[in-house]
Amino acid sequence: MSSPTSTTTSVVLESVDSSLWIRLNRPERRNAFDAEMCAVMVDALHEATEYRSVVITGSGGSFCAGGSLGQLSQPTVKELRGLYRSSLELFDAIRTCPRPVVAAVNGAAAGGGNELVVACDLAVAARSATFGQTGPRVGSSPVSGATNVMGVQIGEKRAKELSLLCRRYPAERAYEMGLVNEVVDDELLEESVRSLCREFEALSPRYLEITKVSSNIWWNSARDSFSNGLGMLVQAIGSADMIEGAQAFLEKRKPQFPPAE
Template identity: 30%
Template sequence: MSDSITLKTLDRVTTLTINRPQKRNAITQEMYGAMADALKAYEGSAEQRAFVITGAADYFTAGNDLQDFSMADHTGDLPPVARFLEAISTCKKPVIAAVNGPAIGVGLTMLLHCDLVYAATSATFTAPFVKLALVPEAASSMLLSASVGMAVANDILLAGRTLTAEEAHNYGLISRVFADADLGDEVAALAKHVAASAPEAMKLSKSLIRNQRDQVAAQMASEAELFIGQLKSSEFSEVVAAMMQKRAPAFS
């Protein structure tokens, strides 16, 4: 288990905390591996009945750690990020998100695979893939428009619009909004309620609601191929260089 991922199980609820506040909870490949392992262990456990994902301090996650991501080997068997996306998108048991601050990149797209998404008033939601010379991932190019509508999805994915928690709730991206100070207690109570529900009925209901599994997997694979291609592109190299040099990227 990565030191930047913490797990706690209480009353049949497992809470995974992305715990790298010094880097705004940016996720490395090692962390993705730990998150995938935790989800798989949860799915296979008869004792754990609900799974909560949240972030440490005042960030949910800033998304991928770009330096770590650009140096990682994305070939061969499923890399850690792909294992995590596969685990969260296919998990048969309920997954809950407690978005305690900015949710950027995968911080937003992973929510599309969570069954219940609760957010603090201060939370924001951004998917800056095009800005980073990348493409959407986690089947967000399909699922986001299904959630918020094509026009809003394009505003988010193409124009880089950031949603407030209130806007995300109004568009149907998240379930409820709570005051920052209340989020933890409210989600803990809701997760405890979910964990006390009939487990087989819960799994069957989730399978009925999420009946696009094959389409999601196919879209995710198509996105991943293009995403990896962009990681090797001159556009992405220019974005990384510009960030290091603290300047705007220049695309010829």
């Protein structure tokens, strides 16, 4: 049975069997997250010990479009520094959560949404889901997972292909690359994830946590890269490339970036 445990404007928390489901709830912007949404999710992940697993998914046919780009077209250092910091805190909370975290990818996982999949322990995708990075296309860079840890997951050349070319990939291709564990028909996604989560009920929470923490070796090794990359992004706030990329995205047109210096 499913029952809401907490609801905000932008995030819905539900108890489903023995799992905590975290549902991003800003479908009008494809569930792009802001600092407030990240804070709600971080708190929920820190308090998830009463559950046997955690699921992150989206509402309205989208998984997550990453960080909200509305701020990038008229950027302030304070706001964007907060968004960058909140994104990293969210990904760290997923990795340090004592329970397995599963991404139920029900639509587009773009930009930071794709990095959200990278951060999760397991991922199940609906057949209609798509995956890809957006950084250089929108005047940013995917420094919190895609330029480092994703290379461990799917191979360096494939990770650079995603990060540099900003292509979109169907779910079956994401499965072939190793970005997700399973692809199922759209209408079977939530039941398939619930079935996966029920498998955790037969396992020791104590030793699942030990196994998960031990598996974080590559994430922990890349942690300095995250911080350095975010520091460089902060220094680029307000650049012509950032503003043009964000405005083009919001206006749904091809960006016209200035010539390389």
